[in-house]
Amino acid sequence: xxxxxxxxxxRVFSEYRLGGxxxxxxxVGLSVEDFVSEVLLEFAxxxxxxxxxxxxxxxxxxxxxxxxxxxxxxxxxxxxxESRSALPRDxxxxxxxxxxxxxPARTSDFSQLMDAERxxxxxxxxxxxxxxxAEVVNTVLDxxxxxxxxxxxxxxxxxxxxQNRKKRLRRRLIEYRLVEVRDERADL
Amino acid sequence: xxEPTSDEDRNRLNALSESLFGGPHEIDxxxxxxxxxxxxxxxxxxTSNVGExxxxxxxxxxxxxxxxxxxxxxxxxxxxxxxxxxxxxxxLATQARNVVRRILQQVKxxxxxxxxxxxxTFAAAYRGKKDLSARDKEILDCVTNDLKRRIEGHxxxx
Numbered sequence: 001x002x003x004x005x006x007x008x009x010x011r012v013f014s015e016y017r018l019g020g021x022x023x024x025x026x027x028v029g030l031s032v033e034d035f036v037s038e039v040l041l042e043f044a045x046x047x048x049x050x051x052x053x054x055x056x057x058x059x060x061x062x063x064x065x066x067x068x069x070x071x072x073x074x075x076x077x078x079x080x081x082e083s084r085s086a087l088p089r090d091x092x093x094x095x096x097x098x099x100x101x102x103x104p105a106r107t108s109d110f111s112q113l114m115d116a117e118r119x120x121x122x123x124x125x126x127x128x129x130x131x132x133x134a135e136v137v138n139t140v141l142d143x144x145x146x147x148x149x150x151x152x153x154x155x156x157x158x159x160x161x162x163q164n165r166k167k168r169l170r171r172r173l174i175e176y177r178l179v180e181v182r183d184e185r186a187d188l
Numbered sequence: 189x190x191e192p193t194s195d196e197d198r199n200r201l202n203a204l205s206e207s208l209f210g211g212p213h214e215i216d217x218x219x220x221x222x223x224x225x226x227x228x229x230x231x232x233x234x235t236s237n238v239g240e241x242x243x244x245x246x247x248x249x250x251x252x253x254x255x256x257x258x259x260x261x262x263x264x265x266x267x268x269x270x271x272x273x274x275x276x277x278x279x280l281a282t283q284a285r286n287v288v289r290r291i292l293q294q295v296k297x298x299x300x301x302x303x304x305x306x307x308x309t310f311a312a313a314y315r316g317k318k319d320l321s322a323r324d325k326e327i328l329d330c331v332t333n334d335l336k337r338r339i340e341g342h343x344x345x346x
Contacts, residue, residue, distance in 0.1 A: 002238050002267060003231045007220025008212050010227055015205060021228035033234055037241045044242065044260035062212030070198060119201055123208065140207045151207065166210045167219065173209065174227050 001058060005036045008062045011170055012069050017122065019177025025069065027076030035072075039065045126176040133172060136165050239267030 009032040013023055024031045039061050042048040048064055050057050120141050127133040135155060145151045152162040215223075221231045246256045246264045256264075320328075 002235045003224065004215060004217050004220045006229070006231070006234055007215050007223040010223055010229070011209060011215070012205075015209070019227065032229070033237055036234075037238045040238065040242060040263060041245060041260075044263045045245075045257055046259065056213065059212050066202070066212075067198075116197075116200060116204070119204065137208060140204065146203055146207050163210075163214070166208070166214065170209050170215070170219070171223060171226065174223055178227055 001061070002036060002040070004058060005039065005061055005065055006032050009035050009065050009069065010174060012066050014173045014177040015119075015123075016069070016073060017177065017180075019174065019181040023181070025072045025076055027079050028072045030072055035065055035068050039068060123173075126173055127169070130168075130172060133165060133169050136162070136169060235267060239264065242267055 013019065013032055018025065022031070024034075039048070042064065043050065043057075043061060048060070050060050054060070123137055123141070124134070127137050136151070139145065139151060139154045143154060145154060148159050148162055152159040155162060157165075224231045224234065242260065242264050246260050249256045249260065
């Protein structure tokens with residue numbers, strides 16, 4: 001259960017441009033391990049109730065995990081927004097390049113993170129070198145399909161092949177973020 | 189800038205995410221382990237760390253209230269610090285010990301096995317067969333006697 005949750009959490013991190021073993025939500029400093037621990041504690045302490053009639057426990061915990069990550073991103077973005085607006089620019093720095101605290105962080109603007117168009121661009125960029133996977137991404141994003149059967153039909157493949165491609169999409173997304181983070185660090 | 193983070197935005201992205209990458213239920217333990225390793229996260233360490241955090245929380249309950257919530261207690265037990273990878277090692281060790289114990293018991297109950305002076309008795313099942321001719325039985329007896337001689341000869345060599 002713990003490993004499954006962490007694997008899912010890692011995927012959610014990757015969707016929001018967080019990658020690597022030491023990735024944390026900037027501003028709140030929480031890692032995948034932190035989120036997994038917290039969601040297990042929420043359940044173990046009775047703060048998160050599971051009703052068997054509403055699906056399997058893992059799905060409940062994974063959904064809570066995803067929501068916790070998104071909430072943390074939101075809080076971090078708001079905190080940064082407030083700290084930036086609370087620090088008026090030094091009059092002498094007018095016209096000069098922005099300071100580090102003024103530069104947009106990877107996940108600074110939450111509205112952008114939650115923006116469907118931006119999400120689309122980020123996801124497409126991750127699969128640009130993988131034609132088969134890019135095909136799935138474009139089919140889902142262009143047509144708004146959500147049912148596996150209709151996505152598979154639009155792709156002209158079986159639902160099993162579509163499921164396999166989704167599996168590759170998960171793996172590739174995480175690898176892509178890892179490389180992205182390494183490249184960014186190398187550039188610093 | 190538009191009003192950020194409505195639940196509607198989040199739900200829309202969640203739906204997109206599921207169509208592209210699948211729902212939570214589609215990730216099994218094996219795949220999750222592979223994903224973690226590909227990102228440089230050691231699943232065993234992660235499990236151990238999470239288990240330790242839960243254990244610490246259980247300890248604080250115990251100190252403050254003298255009791256631990258049932259689900260937390262169970263979670264702590266499930267995430268025992270030794271972790272599943274060590275548990276499987278321990279299981280292997282237990283199995284190996286049992287095998288060795290059985291062998292030792294067999295040796296004790298049959299000391300000749302150690303000296304190599306086992307007396308072999310053939311239980312010639314063919315003797316009970318009614319559809320064998322006298323000639324067939326004679327041939328089979330010859331084979332049996334030949335085998336006995338060979339074994340006795342082998343014992344003599346050793």
